[in-house]
Amino acid sequence: MRILLSLIVLLIGTSAAFADDGKTLLSAKVLWELERAGAPVVSPNGEMVVVPLTSYDEDNESETRLWLLANDGTGARRPITAQGSAASSPVFSPAGDQLAFISKRDKDEAGQIYLLPTAGPGEASKLTDVPTGVSALRWEGEYLYFISSVWPQHSWEEMADRLKAEKEDHISAFTWSEMPYSFFDHYLNEDRENHLFRIPAAGGEVEPVTEPLGLALMPAGTGAGDYDVSPDGKHLAFVTTSTPGAVYSNGDVFLVELGNKKARNLTSDNPANDYSPMFSPDGQQLAFARQRIVGFYGDQAKLMTYSLADGDMQMHQEGWDYGVSGLVWAPDGTGFYGTIDDQATRRVYRIPLDGSTPSPITKENDYGALSMAENGVLVAQRQSALHPVRIGTVNTQSGNFNRLDAFNDEVMAAVDAGSYESVTYKGHDGADIQMWVHYPPGFNPRKEYPLMMLIHGGPHGAISDNFHYRWNAQTFASWGYVTAWPNFHGSSGFGQDFVDSINPDWITKPYADVMAAADFLAEKAFIDEDRMVAAGGSYGGYLSSIILGKEHPFKALVIHAAVYDLYAQMSADFAVNMERFGPYWENPEIYREQSPHYYAESFKTPSLIIHGQNDLRVPVGQGFELYRTLQTKGVESRLVYYPDENHWILSRANSLHWYGEVRDWVSKFAEPGGK
Known part of the structure; x- marks a missing residue:
């Protein structure tokens, strides 16, 4: 009987993925056939858009090329890098006559700046030879600015020698005497700092910008959004921590007149993070985002402006119950566009500075990566659950989207991805909870289907109407499951009170919301409540571990990158912070109530545990501890361990394996398909 069951599962996992109409299903394999479009960049005159496009091959290799899209009505598009x-x-x-980009070519040991004429044809020319590599490009006036992780007070030659010595001495140790020591999937070198540099676009010597100030940029996760140069090239704004070495860093915005060796901290009065500085088109104002709760990433970001003329600082839209993100200045300087x-x-909003209420200019789907031309042409990414990222312009009056690319059209034309809808049901204490419900291709409401309930991470994030490669709900639906993804209490985009409602109690409301979602769907004639x-x-794995120890209707669980022991989470790069539970030695009772490992006595549901070795957000020991607990209790369980993956499963081969493991597990306990 066991052999027969294994054979059935194997056939389910490897059968041809075709819909009844002969089209291909949106399988995991199809996900990896799709090309992935990055953030678009529009030219100053709005006539050209450049997009990084990444493709993957069966050898686990990826390649990113730059594509030039015409915004002149011709529909012209072509790759411009080889x-x-x-x-x-x-x-x-x-x-707009040249394009700078980062590439690692020929004998480059690290990524360097290359230049290419936009008119074409032409070969890219190398501008830099920085041994520590470059990142986070900006082109302002005559200079290209970039960030590099360097050893302070060392010449480029000395740094090259040091890099060579590190390769040859075979010492792998890291040492630290302060925080932070890690970020997401890698450990930080305490001897190195992130600094800003610039080089004339015409060629010349690299000039340090922040090192002479005695201030480094943030120690981890730095990018082009961490600094800006005024349009006249006279001022620099950048983000650094005013509390170096602290357990919870406080990002502050500093302003300096280029050439001056003393920068001013504009945000010293705010103990929480200030970030994303942006000069206005006329250079007279500096905007940035502000949070007000220390160490709490779920706090709504508010829009701030600082006047360079008189030092006036203002917070805008303080009473607006949304957080600002993805901001670009309107060309006339009267406000912003953002993805909210x-x-x-995730909609494109117009956010005025005159005190009037921000208003959405798009209605559905998920928009991101805004880029604004000097003449007001707004370019964005747009995606939905049924289509990967598209690139186009957004009419700032009507919200109409004019697509410029044709990426993935051929692949998606052959795919039957099924359908989906947004529903609202009653969750904890009768609150309205939004949920996405995805239906299999060929869905027949007169049949009964199994349910696959997805629990998102965060918890202070949300499942938007987007195309998810790592957890694609339509792919799960293509296996024959109605797939549901609720935005439970704590999710963003529904107001700050909704976010705050689960702190410090991470369990009660989200758990109740998920159970209510299962009850809501079980009442539908097309759901088989026995499947x-x-x-x-992440947090979804944490809540799944909680569900494991509580009453629930699920025949099996998939628990990925789960926090199982809150005490052990102190070792993570993003540890349980003061705004949630406080330190465990001060609030042990909260940890006992909120940590899944205290519910182990009630564990009995078959569970698939998945974890990556390089996960520093939720260290891998969490997964091993949960698996050993289940095995010790005799609960049917399986551990999938990826020695070369982090919090996410990112390589093609491992991703296909991940989808296969998940499919085999859920199929074993809830047979797919309508009956």
Whole structure:
């Protein structure tokens, strides 16, 4: 009987993925056939858009090329970087006649700046030879600015020698005497600092910008959004921590007149993070985002402006119950456009500075990566659950989207991805909870289908109407499951009170919301309540571990990158912070109530445990501890361990394996398909 069951599962996992109409299903394999479009960059005159496009092959290799899309009505589009030469971070020159980008070519040991004429044809020319590599490009005036992780007070030659010595001495140790020591999937070198540099676009010597100030940029996760240069090239704004070495760093915005060796901290009065500085088109104002709760990433970001003329500082839209993100200045300097989490969508909003209420200019789907031309042409990414990222312009009056690319059209035309809808049900204490419900291709409401309940991470994030590669709900639906993804209490985009409602109690409301979602769907004639499973990652894995020890209707669980022991989470790069539970030695009772390992006595549901070795957000020991607990208790369980993956499963081969493991597990306990 066991052999027969294994054979059935094997056939389920490997059978041809075709819909009844002969089209291909949206399988995991199809996900990896799709090309992934990065953030678009529009030229100053709005006539050209450059997009990084990444493709993957069956050998687990990826390649990113830059594509030039015409915004002149011709529909012209072409790759402008050669195959075999990865390219990223494109920026236009102020005149729009050249493009700078980062590439690692020929004998480059690290990524360098290359220049390419936009008119074409032409070969890319190398501008830098920085041994520590470059990142986070900006082109302002005559200079290209970039960030590099360097040893302070060392010449480039000395740094090259040091890099060579590190390769040859075979010492792998890291040492630390302060925080932070890690970020997401890698450990930080305490001897190195992130600094800003610039080089004339015409060629010349690299000039340090922040090192002479005695201030480094943030120690981890730095990018082009961490600094800006005024349009006249006279001022620099950048983000650094005013509390170096602290357990919880406080990002502050500093302003300096270039050439001056003393920078001013503009935000010293705010103990929480200030970030994303942006000069206005006329250079007279500096905008940035502000949070007000220390160490709490779920705090709504508010829009701030600082006047360079008189030092006036203002907070805008303080009473608006949304957080600002993805901001770009309007060309006339009267406001911004931003991509705002809004009721399980991400919409483009107009955010004025005159005190009037921000208003959405798009209605559905998920928008991101805004880029604004000097003449007001607004370019964005747009995606939905049924289509990967598209690139186009957004009409700032009507919100109409004019698509410029044709990426993935051929692949998606052959796919039957099924359908989906947004529903609202009653959750904890009768609150309205939004949920995405995805239906299999060929869905027949007169049949009964199994349910796969997905539990999102965060918890202070949301499932938007977007195309998810790592947890694609339509792929799960293509296996024959109605797939549901609720935005439970704590999710963003539904107001700050909704976010705050689960702190410090991470369990009660989200658990109740998920159970209510299962009850809501079980009442539908097309759901077989005897074939229900649930799956979650990160916080979703944490809540799945809680569900494991409580009453629930699920026949099996998939628990990915789960926090199982809150005490042990102190070792993570993003540890349990003061705003949630406080330190465990001060609030042991909260940890006992909120930590899944205290519910182990009630564990009995078959569970698939998944974890990556390089996960520093939720260290891998969490997964091993949960698996050993289940095995010790005799609960049917399986551990999938990836020695080369982090919090996410990112390589093609491992991703296909991950989807296969999940499919085999849920199929074993909840047979797929309508009956």
